[in-house]
Amino acid sequence: MWGSVGRVCLSWACTLLHYLALSLLIAFLVYCAYVHYIHVKYEHIPGPPRDSFLFGHTASIEKATKNYGVVHDLFLRWAEEYGPVYKINFxxxxxxxxxxxxxxxxxxxxxxxxxxxxxYNRLFYIFRKRFMGRGLITDPDHEHWYKQRRIMDTAFSSTYLRQMIGVFNEKAENLMEQLASKADGKQHVSLHGVINRVTLDVITKVAFGMELGLSEGNESDFPNAISLALKGMVTYMQNPFMQYMPQHRKFVREVEESAEMLRNTGRECIEQRKRxxxxxxxxxxxxxxxxxEGAEHSDGLDDEIMLDNFVTFFVAGQETTANQISFTVMELTRQPEITQRLRAEIDEVIGLKRDLSYDDITNLTYMTQVLKESLRLYPPAPGTSRYIKEDTVIDGIRIPGGVPVMLNTYVMGRMEKFFPDPLKFDPERFNPSAPKPYYCYFPFVLGPRSCLGQGFSQLEARVVxxxxxxxxxxxxxxxxSYEIMDTGTMRPRDGVVCTLRPRQAS
Structure with a gap:
């Protein structure tokens, strides 16, 4: 009897597996048909050949990003080969x-x-921990973003920045004192590392009233937490399923702990300030x-949104500025004439002053040109994206709606048709009398969602x-080397390791 029951159960199980396999096969074929439909829908748009039917251009992109390679060089090559509009698939x-x-x-x-x-919804979390959530960078809802932006605007006004010049001076001066003991022409100093500590000191003090003392030599878990969070952000965007893979368990846990540390610190700051x-x-x-104060006079922001922006300021407000300054220093090591001209301007405008005024900094015209040229060649945040809901036309090519479009300042900044001899570092491109680049240079984005902290960032960069x-x-x-590493933001690959000497009187 039990043998008969077993055979019946086995028969039912085989039948069930048969129907399950058939269902999965039908679902897969339907999905493949949909992928083919998408291919056909956008087939008239130029683009590189797909590496595979299903995974599109994934293999090419993974190859370009191996060992933190700069995938934007691949996008630049495709732009030059396929024209002003091209597509990729996944x-x-x-x-x-x-x-x-x-x-x-x-x-x-x-x-x-x-x-x-x-x-941008993918940046809400890193793996299983909330990261940037619905902060100013990631919020795709324009009305909700605009409410946040109105509250934040007063915090980054030029009036407030004038008041903060003392903090910029103090933290940069701490760095100079730290470097004094190493400026013997022999010791190796990772300038990217020490500049990172200064910019983190500045953003924590100016934004949240926290004193880390990193530029004075204090130790903190914050630099490593931010670095891990950025690495986690990139890997999560590329492969969100890695959190389920045993071989990545340690890395995923460390990234999640870093994200949680940043949010817990922010939560403590907000609660203390409210109290x-x-x-x-x-x-x-x-x-x-x-x-x-701004939230009191609006409908307010809940604490989780404030924490989203706390993380955003920590990452974007510190990392990108440090990278810009470091790239500029890196480039100046092979630009003696530009360096000499910069020093001449500093001698004329600032002299030997230690406490720089807001007016001193804004009168450094040539330095502004140098920093802009640095952002053209080495934009820490190379691009942004927008969503095209309805059918439109780009450069004569019909674009069906329901597709995102990437806008890349790194790519356009290195194209000959916009910047002749594009790999030459030439600050004269941004001379006040030179023609202004026509929508091909946007390191802080443009329009209503341009970077709120660009004035803050550029003031800090000029002081340091x-x-x-x-x-x-x-x-x-x-x-x-002078190579770039892409870790979510663009940074100098080798850390700008230098020897320093006290400057000789001219």
């Missing part, structure tokens, strides 16, 4: 890339094109206070670079 997704200035103008200057929700405000205590004049050039001569250690 599964049923299509993404457009454009290097058309008119398209940049249209998509960035108009609020009707939101950020690509598919891409101090309720108790009528005198509040520090910093960005967090400004945000809380001024003091470094005023005080020291630097030379790249032999064996260092």
């Amino acid at each position: 599964l049923h997704h299509v993404m457009l890339y454009t290097s058309s200035p008119e398209a940049v103008k249209e998509f960035l200057m108009s609020p009707k094109y939101p950020k690509d929700p598919h891409a 101090a405000k309720r108790n009528g205590e005198e509040l520090p004049v910093d960005i967090l206070t400004k945000i809380l 670079l001024s003091k470094l050039l005023q005080r020291y001569e630097f030379e790249l250690v032999p064996g260092q």
